[in-house]
Amino acid sequence: MLDHDRLERAENLWLGVATVMTALLLAGVFVSFLSGTFPQLKGGHAGDAGRQVDPTNLAVTPFATPGLRPSAAGTPADLYIVAKAFSFEPAVVRVPAGQPLSINVTSQDVIHGFYVEGSNINIEVIPGQVATFRHTFTRPGTYNVVCNEYCGIGHQNMVTRFVVTA
Ligand code: CUA
Numbered sequence: 001m002l003d004h005d006r007l008e009r010a011e012n013l014w015l016g017v018a019t020v021m022t023a024l025l026l027a028g029v030f031v032s033f034l035s036g037t038f039p040q041l042k043g044g045h046a047g048d049a050g051r052q053v054d055p056t057n058l059a060v061t062p063f064a065t066p067g068l069r070p071s072a073a074g075t076p077a078d079l080y081i082v083a084k085a086f087s088f089e090p091a092v093v094r095v096p097a098g099q100p101l102s103i104n105v106t107s108q109d110v111i112h113g114f115y116v117e118g119s120n121i122n123i124e125v126i127p128g129q130v131a132t133f134r135h136t137f138t139r140p141g142t143y144n145v146v147c148n149e150y151c152g153i154g155h156q157n158m159v160t161r162f163v164v165t166a
Helices: 002-035
Strands: 077-084 087-089 092-096 100-107 112-116 122-125 131-136 141-146 159-165
Touching (some): 077 092, 077 112, 087 159
Antiparallel strands (some): 100 131, 112 122, 141 159
């Protein structure tokens, strides 16, 4: 009988532990959802809903002058990239290794892709939406960027690149 009581207490204890862990997990998912850090919401989807631009009037946005903005040492530099059929602007981005980047990409016409070869940066670029992500290139070299969403006749020519300097 004693053993049975002990077992029941142990059972209840672990049931409680499992319940608390499940609650913490759900709370974590919920909080990351609210703060927009839920991974699948990055890249121009629901998490960026507040960051929209008029694709027919990029002239009134920072995308009017695509490229890298200067930043104070060690702080993320804003980079604006416009995707359009069938090119990216700017065609080349030069950036020093170790410079944190806040990369903003939008499309002025149809859906494009933004895939940086050899990295985990792979974004769907949707007209009207600003996809923003942070990245720091740590090693000098050339990193090709391709459009990997079929967007029309010139799709395969749609490339840009990062030239990361030492
Ligand atoms: Cu742009 Cu494919």
